[in-house]
Amino acid sequence: MKIKLEHGAGGEIMEELLREVILKSLTLKSAGGIGLDALDDGATIPFGDKHLVFTIDGHTVKPLFFPGGDIGRLAVSGTVNDLAVMGAKPLALANSMIIGEGFDGEDLKRILRSMDETAREVPVPIVTGDTKVVEDNIGMFVITAGIGIAERPITDSGAEVGDVVLVSGTIGDHGIALMSHREGIAFETELESDVAPIWEVVEAVAKAIGWENIHAMKDPTRGGLSNALNEMASKANVGILIRESDVPVRPEVRAASDMLGISPFDVANEGKVVMIVPREHAEEALEAMRGTGRGKNAAIIGEVIEKYPGRVLVETGIGGKRFLEPPAGDPVPRVC
């Protein structure tokens, strides 16, 4: 086998690589909690009556600076969000940078300042790190690991029939903004990435309805909302029905994706959470999200159904229902 770009594209082919090669090659995969086999956003390690949550994320975004953010902000947010959607308050981050020879030092400083700012927003300290320089012309890759603590870890597989699905804001911003910027596609309004840490959104909901009432969470990064919902549906063996018109999408993102022929549901978000909660707590959860800076555009987008286990359906008004499939390849590569 030769590794192809598709193997990292977040689709079926990547899933196969993870399951057939990575999971099968490793044997010690759990530290007593949620381990590698779960392919969740992070792992858990029981710690007294709480749980440590541990996660890592490599960032290879192109270009390094983009409207609304840069690789530094992305690297901090990505890992903080993986902790957050496991229900963990971020405790500390580790930062590994792999830098290509010839990289501009001013750019490096800019990226580090941005990391610092983003980490302060959470807040979370960056407590350890590693720096390598290689001769390959890679620009810069940033790998961040994070550790957090959860009273009650939230998986992405806990959806129950009758539950309600929420998103914390507009969908598709990061992927569409990046693609437009990168390809020099001029739209009337410049699109901006949503890259941001969302711990405050998760924490607000937990305070409002209690950790026990968040049945499942996921950050819809690579593969977008489509992929996140499909994973949540298949892991819980339930169906998910969403109403297309209820999914918040910025008009400019909608327009751009209409013009490109790329669905905003299929591209990455870097500052959003998809949350599944019992129906009786849905309104409260929504209120809580909307009360935070990052959750103003939160919405209830659908529900968990019994029919069609493992699949996601979209209701499109008079057009009836269609299946929402996880994107096959990567419509927008190198975004995170």
Add this chain to the structure above:
Amino acid sequence: MKAYRLHVQGIVQAVGFRPFVYRIAHEHGLRGYVKNLGDAGVEIVVEGPEGEIEAFIRDLHAKKPPLARIEKVERREIPPQGFDRFYIEKSSQGGKGGDSVIPPDIAICDDCLRELFNPTDKRYIYPFIVCTNCGPRFTIIEDLPYDRENTTMREFPMCDYCEGEYRDPLNRRYHAEPVCCPVCGPSYRLYTNDGREIIGDPLKKAAELIDKGYIVAVKGIGGIHLACDATNEEAVAELRRRTHRPQKPFAIMARDVETVEEFAFISPEELEELTSYRRPILTLRKREPFPLPENLAPGLHTVGVMLPYAGTHYILFHWSKSPVYVMTSANYPGMPMVKDNERAFEELRDVADYFLLHNRKILNRADDSVIRFVNGRRAVIRRSRGFVPLPIGIPFDYRGLAVGAELMNAFGVVKNGKVYPSQYIGNTSKVEVLEFMEGAIKHFQRLLRVKEFDLIVADLHPTYNTTKLAMELANEMNVELLQVQHHYAHIASVMAENGLDEVIGIAVDGVGYGTDGNTWGGEVIYLSYEDVERLAHIDYYPLPGGDLASYYPLRALMGILSKVYGVEELEGIIERCCPKAIESLRYGRVEFNVVLTQLAKEVNTSYASSTGRVLDAFSVLLNVAYRRHYEGEPAMKLESFAMRGKNDLKFEVPVDGELMHVEELFRDALEVLGRAPPADVAYSVHLALGRAFAEIAVEKAREFGVKNVGMSGGGAFNEPIVKTVRKIVEASGLKFYTTHEVPRGDNGINVGQAFLGGLYLEGYLSREDLML
């Protein structure tokens, strides 16, 4: 004295076959019995003098009822048992894996029609009048044998009068399972759209409401129609608004043939089809000037017309001033036609003003079939009511399921050397349609007594819902799954219908997933029991935005032009030739610029060899249509436009090896544009494409030593292309084949899939042949 047991297979149930046997047995003084064997046909035991038995068997073939089809008679001599009379034995359940099928739904017959309007008849203006020669069959049958308990008529116990006719072997209604009368049968009621019943004669009132310009949902045989006065332009416009169908041609129903002749031309062949018991919609050429509103079929030279086929329709016209109704399937675009009363009130509340509903359930949805005569011969666009469930023979004996493609879907069940194509299923990208399909598959399995399959065949497209359904079914039932390339299947359908063993196939089509992952649709293919090979195709051109280009054909035009012209030139051409096309994009100029960037940087761009998109692109270039509101719209409008062209401008599609350079056709067109009439350009484009495909096919036929050239795909409905190809092929001494029974578009692809499935199972072609 001799005795024989005869086993008759074919369409021998639900067509008055047993009373017919009873009659001729009496005529020949024979004794014994006749018995329905469910799906296994009919069993006859006759005793009597040898000569009379021979005469009886001759009559069995010669005098059989009009709807009966005898496919096989097995005869075995048995010892005489001394019957004292001839009688009709009770049905048995069948389940022996026989070959007997129920007939399709049959238009009301002349005898019933006469009674319908005879004021002294018990069933005077009673819309559910039937006899053994007519009426619903497929749509009301739940299971075999075809007995009343197995139909939706079981909810209506017969009154004594009806039962008398039903039991009298010499009566026209003997064992006519849906027989009923106003006393015992179903009835219509008329409601407002909020469910209040309107008192009075429901059909008469409905006719009056239609005359007044209202839209009335009318439940009929296979589903619910939306009806309005087709002579009332405003009513038609309102129906367009409410159904979200700005452009799609509406089928109309005319009171009688004379009425049709006032607004459309009918050839003798078309007349025969129009008045056949199938009563399909025929797309007929409009008279000019067209005396009906233009918004019935905007921008097309044809209009879809059918004649009344149910008592209901005749009665409505009887009471109505208007001689022509719009009769379009009641559904939102892409959704299954509504057939149940409760659903009607839910789904059609905002569409229909009134509801004319009856209380007999429609078990199996069946849309109206659509036929078009292309180059003087029948082409089936949609094969449904009136056709289904009649089979198509294939030379392979296995039990299989062919799930079709995605749009215009129908599946086929294979059994005993035949494919039984399903009714029209529709656009299976919709979950609702897929659910309808799943139910219909189960129903076909029950009717045909096929519990298990040897093979399930699906399209090569990985994300079609039908492909996924096939995978699921194959998993659940532990059956082998075979995926076949879309256009191989199209060509195979030509082989199936015409019994060919090899062919050079021309697949002119919209889209089909190619073995290389590109979008195919302009292919010349060799297909035989030995091999399948793609010999030539339209050279790939980019489609910026992928599937978007189907809906906004300017994208296809830009993609094709980008092969010949640089960005700036391309921009200039569009601005000069079809500036309105830019405005037709959802985001106008901004989007136009995005498309240019997409082309320059290959952002979300797919590659296609589709003929459909080429025609679409010309439709834009010549300012005929900028949008696709319904499947095939720009190409269909281009064809209509080309019908006005007179001169062949001798355009040419250069062929280089296996590549057909259609982009040069655009260069040719651009050169004469401004000087030549656009209609001539459109006309010449069709001829040039036809010539190019035909010439390659002829050349390849010589090379391969093949005598047959076949044509299929959505483009095979295109009159000028088909005509051109056929002329060239036949002038070269080769045989030209297409299909007249199997739909040429994706509605017929299940038959080709079933044929390929047979080739695969019998070891002629491998899995790789069919998908690589």
